[in-house]
Amino acid sequence: MSAILLVDDDLQVLDVLGEMLRLEGHSVVTAENGVVALEKIKTGPFDLVVADIIMPEKEGLETISSIRKKHGDLPIIAICGGGRIGPNDYLEAAKHIGANATLDKPFARKEFTSVVDSLLVS
Numbered sequence: 001m002s003a004i005l006l007v008d009d010d011l012q013v014l015d016v017l018g019e020m021l022r023l024e025g026h027s028v029v030t031a032e033n034g035v036v037a038l039e040k041i042k043t044g045p046f047d048l049v050v051a052d053i054i055m056p057e058k059e060g061l062e063t064i065s066s067i068r069k070k071h072g073d074l075p076i077i078a079i080c081g082g083g084r085i086g087p088n089d090y091l092e093a094a095k096h097i098g099a100n101a102t103l104d105k106p107f108a109r110k111e112f113t114s115v116v117d118s119l120l121v122s
Helices: 011-023 034-041 060-070 087-097 109-121
Strands: 003-007 027-031 048-052 076-080 101-104
Touching: 003 011, 003 034, 011 027, 011 109, 027 034, 034 048, 034 060, 048 060, 048 109, 060 076, 060 087, 076 087, 076 109, 087 101, 101 109
Parallel strands: 003 027, 003 048, 048 076, 076 101
Antiparallel strands: none
16 A cells, blocks of 8 residues: 645635545555645655645646656655646656656546556556
């Protein structure tokens, strides 16, 4: 069982993705924005972070950058469903600042769990 930090400002996304991960046998801690995520990561340890890009308080790119600086080996999946410039630009930026993988919302359960599994075994 792996400990996963799930970060998204949409409570429905937190519920759905959290349940998907729990059904796969993972322990899940949720955070509704980057500020909360950075506080919760101090209580870790976590084996993986899944972070939305567009959020209030502290958006995902800042959050990923902060996590990467303090936890260089921690796998991170960036997820995004849109925004003013479109998800692909945000997801490409996330890769450049340290995300190991990216997913464009909406994505299928199998696609999500496959990416999670691939990062947890590497």
